[in-house]
Amino acid sequence: MEPEGGGKDQSASNILIVYFSRWGNTDYPDDVDAATSASIVPDGDGRYGTTEYIANMIANEVGGDLHLIETVTPYTADFDELRDVNHDEMGRNYLPELKESNLDIAGYEMVFVGYPVWAADVPQAVLSFLNEYDLSGKTVIPFCTHDGYGAGHSYQTIADASHAAVSLDGIAIEAKDVPGAQDTVSDWLADIGISGSQEQDVARSETAIQITIGDITLDGVLYDTPLAEEIKAYFPLTISMSGYGGREYYGGVDFYPENLEGGQKNFENGDITYCEAHHNMAIFYAQTDHPDLSVDVIPIGRVTSDLAVFENLDSREEITFSLAQ
Numbered sequence: 001m002e003p004e005g006g007g008k009d010q011s012a013s014n015i016l017i018v019y020f021s022r023w024g025n026t027d028y029p030d031d032v033d034a035a036t037s038a039s040i041v042p043d044g045d046g047r048y049g050t051t052e053y054i055a056n057m058i059a060n061e062v063g064g065d066l067h068l069i070e071t072v073t074p075y076t077a078d079f080d081e082l083r084d085v086n087h088d089e090m091g092r093n094y095l096p097e098l099k100e101s102n103l104d105i106a107g108y109e110m111v112f113v114g115y116p117v118w119a120a121d122v123p124q125a126v127l128s129f130l131n132e133y134d135l136s137g138k139t140v141i142p143f144c145t146h147d148g149y150g151a152g153h154s155y156q157t158i159a160d161a162s163h164a165a166v167s168l169d170g171i172a173i174e175a176k177d178v179p180g181a182q183d184t185v186s187d188w189l190a191d192i193g194i195s196g197s198q199e200q201d202v203a204r205s206e207t208a209i210q211i212t213i214g215d216i217t218l219d220g221v222l223y224d225t226p227l228a229e230e231i232k233a234y235f236p237l238t239i240s241m242s243g244y245g246g247r248e249y250y251g252g253v254d255f256y257p258e259n260l261e262g263g264q265k266n267f268e269n270g271d272i273t274y275c276e277a278h279h280n281m282a283i284f285y286a287q288t289d290h291p292d293l294s295v296d297v298i299p300i301g302r303v304t305s306d307l308a309v310f311e312n313l314d315s316r317e318e319i320t321f322s323l324a325q
């Protein structure tokens with residue numbers, strides 16, 4: 001599928017969707033059978049790489065510019081040979097040369113990085129890209145397709161190799177589910193706090209933070225809102241927080257913010273909020289499905305790491321919010 005609108009010609013975007021796919025990097029014979037070949041998704045008159053298809057779904061949802069990572073030397077169409085080539089490239093930590101491109105990475109603040117999982121990790125061409133282009137200080141979001149074994153080590157590899165300021169949770173979609181994955185992709189984007197048109201403002205304006213609970217450190221972001229700015233002035237901020245209802249940790253603060261616009265009676269998992277009525281802050285981690293609150297909360301940021309850790313905390317925890325190192 002091609003992205004509907006937005007996409008390539010939206011050059012003012014601060015979002016880049018960069019991806020590697022076998023389609024576009026493989027010497028397929030002219031008569032390759034798109035209907036049965038594992039790495040080609042036929043759609044209408046077009047054929048797309050499996051990962052490319054997801055890249056287009058993301059572009060449909062959030063706009064952004066698409067960029068295919070292309071190696072100078074194409075890969076073989078033979079799966080067994082390709083597996084050996086990849087094994088060899090990984091073993092030597094070989095970085096295949098990429099085709100020249102006029103991609104200017106500096107203008108992007110949020111970079112989605114897509115790839116097929118190869119040997120439980122990223123194809124080396126993705127590492128070539130991360131080596132060649134400076135993603136440090138940016139928000140990086142991995143997405144991948146696979147044949148049933150999931151993302152493997154790839155998210156960690158991307159976080160390490162990109163030196164991202166913020167790594168948001170990735171998504172791994174099994175190749176057979178790719179043609180019908182638009183809803184899954186939309187839900188994931190909403191879960192990590194990116195949806196439709198609002199996303200570009202958010203992307204431009206987040207500050208990376210850390211949330212420390214004992215020896216656990218989580219990543220998060222603080223929004224560029226007057227209230228978040230006010231609260232940021234108290235960082236590092238340690239709050240004694242209590243678990244409540246299997247959905248949140250909350251705790252009182254000893255300052256009285258003045259910028260109190262934007263209250264709401266619902267939340268998304270991961271939201272960090274301030275509540276004027278109870279004079280406290282909270283982290284919500286579960287139950288977005290029925291989020292009715294009795295008082296208004298104002299989102300000031302969100303936790304971007306896996307929220308599962310909140311399921312196993314003590315009923316009361318000292319939680320410290322600080323700016324990311």
Ligand SMILES: Cc1cc2nc3c(=O)[nH]c(=O)nc-3n(C[C@H](O)[C@H](O)[C@H](O)COP(=O)(O)O)c2cc1C
Pocket residue numbers: 020021022023038039040049050051052079082083086115116117118119120121145146147148149150152174175
């Ligand atoms: C060399 C190679 C290694 C692979 N290794 C894995 C793997 O470790 N786990 C897995 O689930 N799928 C693996 N796959 C399957 C691909 O990840 C999957 O088919 C993917 O959706 C292809 O995406 P593409 O069409 O964008 O290239 C591998 C495929 C190739 C070619």
